[in-house]
Amino acid sequence: MSDIIRREEFGEVAVLHITSTSVDAISAGAISEACQDMRPITVLDFNEVSFINSSGISALLKFVVAARKSGFQLYAMNVSPHHQKIFKMVEMSRFMPTIDERDLAAYR
Amino acid sequence: MSDIIRREEFGEVAVLHITSTSVDAISAGAISEACQDMRPITVLDFNEVSFINSSGISALLKFVVAARKSGFQLYAMNVSPHHQKIFKMVEMSRFMPTIDERDLAAYR
Amino acid sequence: MERVELHIPSNPIFERVVRASAAEVGTAFGFSAERVEDLKLAISEAVNNAIEHGNHRESGRLVAVVFEIDGEKLEVRISDEGEGTDKLDFSRRVVDEESLETGYLRGFGMYLISELVDDYEVSSSHQGTVLTLRLYRGGQP
Amino acid sequence: MERVELHIPSNPIFERVVRASAAEVGTAFGFSAERVEDLKLAISEAVNNAIEHGNHRESGRLVAVVFEIDGEKLEVRISDEGEGTDKLDFSRRVVDEESLETGYLRGFGMYLISELVDDYEVSSSHQGTVLTLRLYRGGQP
Ligand SMILES: Nc1ncnc2c1ncn2[C@@H]1O[C@H](COP(=O)(O)OP(=O)(O)O)[C@@H](O)[C@H]1O
Ligand SMILES: Nc1ncnc2c1ncn2[C@@H]1O[C@H](COP(=O)(O)OP(=O)(O)O)[C@@H](O)[C@H]1O
Numbered sequence: 001m002s003d004i005i006r007r008e009e010f011g012e013v014a015v016l017h018i019t020s021t022s023v024d025a026i027s028a029g030a031i032s033e034a035c036q037d038m039r040p041i042t043v044l045d046f047n048e049v050s051f052i053n054s055s056g057i058s059a060l061l062k063f064v065v066a067a068r069k070s071g072f073q074l075y076a077m078n079v080s081p082h083h084q085k086i087f088k089m090v091e092m093s094r095f096m097p098t099i100d101e102r103d104l105a106a107y108r
Numbered sequence: 109m110s111d112i113i114r115r116e117e118f119g120e121v122a123v124l125h126i127t128s129t130s131v132d133a134i135s136a137g138a139i140s141e142a143c144q145d146m147r148p149i150t151v152l153d154f155n156e157v158s159f160i161n162s163s164g165i166s167a168l169l170k171f172v173v174a175a176r177k178s179g180f181q182l183y184a185m186n187v188s189p190h191h192q193k194i195f196k197m198v199e200m201s202r203f204m205p206t207i208d209e210r211d212l213a214a215y216r
Numbered sequence: 217m218e219r220v221e222l223h224i225p226s227n228p229i230f231e232r233v234v235r236a237s238a239a240e241v242g243t244a245f246g247f248s249a250e251r252v253e254d255l256k257l258a259i260s261e262a263v264n265n266a267i268e269h270g271n272h273r274e275s276g277r278l279v280a281v282v283f284e285i286d287g288e289k290l291e292v293r294i295s296d297e298g299e300g301t302d303k304l305d306f307s308r309r310v311v312d313e314e315s316l317e318t319g320y321l322r323g324f325g326m327y328l329i330s331e332l333v334d335d336y337e338v339s340s341s342h343q344g345t346v347l348t349l350r351l352y353r354g355g356q357p
Numbered sequence: 358m359e360r361v362e363l364h365i366p367s368n369p370i371f372e373r374v375v376r377a378s379a380a381e382v383g384t385a386f387g388f389s390a391e392r393v394e395d396l397k398l399a400i401s402e403a404v405n406n407a408i409e410h411g412n413h414r415e416s417g418r419l420v421a422v423v424f425e426i427d428g429e430k431l432e433v434r435i436s437d438e439g440e441g442t443d444k445l446d447f448s449r450r451v452v453d454e455e456s457l458e459t460g461y462l463r464g465f466g467m468y469l470i471s472e473l474v475d476d477y478e479v480s481s482s483h484q485g486t487v488l489t490l491r492l493y494r495g496g497q498p
Binding site (some may be wrong): 025069090 | 228229231234235250253257265312320324331
């Protein structure tokens with residue numbers, strides 16, 4: 001597995017920490033690979049992400065597609081205000097709502 | 109006073125936290141202004157600094173000159189390994205040795 | 217007027233060079249951190265399109281980016297050496313059930329640009345496409 | 358070979374644009390974080406000299422920076438539109454008691470460049486000065 005995603009699992013949950021600061025044309029391929037191995041609750045952690053463009057959004061949508069196919073739940077965590085704005089613009093937030101680190105703790 | 113330096117004082121000590129990420133031609137003037145108001149022990153904190161060039165070094169040397177004139181002690185704190193290398197190259201470290209945050213605690 | 221000019225080969229890795237420059241130009245212009253992010257994203261979209269759809273990733277073809285600071289206005293022109301196009305569509309494009317079903321997960325770039333800048337203009341010919349983005353210091357003039 | 362080209366006015370604020378570009382070019386080239394810092398600093402010194410000593414901060418005169426990635430070599434050429442000079446001195450220059458006494462606190466730029474790059478070359482004429490810096494992926498070849 002690529003080291004662009006640091007993976008953490010507990011119970012039904014997989015937290016995928018994106019370690020690339022840019023989710024762009026260069027990192028998109030390696031990031032979206034991880035959509036082949038999701039859990040019933042999958043959380044993408046954007047804590048280390050400072051830039052996302054539409055190539056990145058396409059990569060993230062692969063997780064949305066995969067989650068819908070498997071009936072899994074997909075969440076985003078630690079999304080910066082700027083990226084929240086962008087996710088709203090393209091209505092990404094409808095398909096990948098944000099979750100709080102605290103709420104996640106309940107599953108541990 | 110410029111807000112490029114966040115100043116902290118206790119007893120004989122002034123800690124000057126440089127808040128600009130770049131100590132360069134642009135920020136040099138505002139940084140070196142603070143050399144007019146030093147204390148017997150003055151510490152420059154580079155924690156937030158990610159870049160220093162020779163214009164920045166000139167600005168820092170004004171603190172060295174001022175400290176020598178007043179018989180004050182001047183220290184550098186939180187200097188990145190890269191900047192330690194540069195300070196050694198120009199033998200800056202001889203005139204502005206590094207101090208540990210811990211050692212500073214003794215003065216509080 | 218102050219002008220910064222950049223030329224990169226049509227390799228997406230160099231879009232990051234333009235983006236980093238854009239961040240510094242935007243900061244020098246006096247933009248807030250949030251507005252700098254808007255600028256970076258708009259330019260990133262335009263440059264990736266120039267690389268991909270304009271120059272078809274042929275690294276011999278260049279993408280030119282010109283930043284012009286003129287008083288309250290920051291103008292950015294992104295040009296490619298492609299064959300030009302007449303189907304530039306800046307209309308609203310959001311994620312919906314249909315595109316998720318069909319797997320068409322792209323097409324957000326131009327829409328994002330239109331949302332992020334104060335105004336924009338396209339000119340396209342057989343010599344290539346030029347996208348002009350304008351942003352004003354205090355927002356739309 | 359891949360080539361990135363930048364042109365800035367002779368205003369030190371735009372040295373930050375070059376520096377940000379240099380960081381991305383160095384990273385794309387495969388340099389470690391530490392080597393990227395070396396590259397940024399060397400280019401920063403060269404660009405500030407071109408702005409100040411070459412172009413005398415006349416914003417009408419441009420500074421050109423060309424990055425060329427050629428296999429294992431990264432070559433960077435920094436050119437100004439000054440009158441040229443014959444006193445480029447890359448010799449060792451360190452802080453000492455004497456300069457602190459006299460208050461001459463400058464003159465570290467060229468020495469730093471010489472320490473930070475693998476090799477360098479100067480050519481200067483009445484059309485201006487070109488400084489060529491070369492860095493190799495694995496260090497000096
Ligand atoms: N510089 C360009 N040259 C030619 N065609 C372009 C250019 N920029 C955009 N286009 C066209 O506009 C379309 C929409 O672009 P965009 O909204 O960025 O989405 P995407 O790049 O994901 O297709 C592209 O698919 C392409 O057909
Ligand atoms: N591009 C240039 N054009 C003309 N003179 C230059 C140029 N670059 C450097 N020099 C000369 O070399 C000297 C040393 O430069 P440097 O070591 O960077 O120190 P400083 O810039 O602090 O003087 C400068 O003072 C200047 O006389």
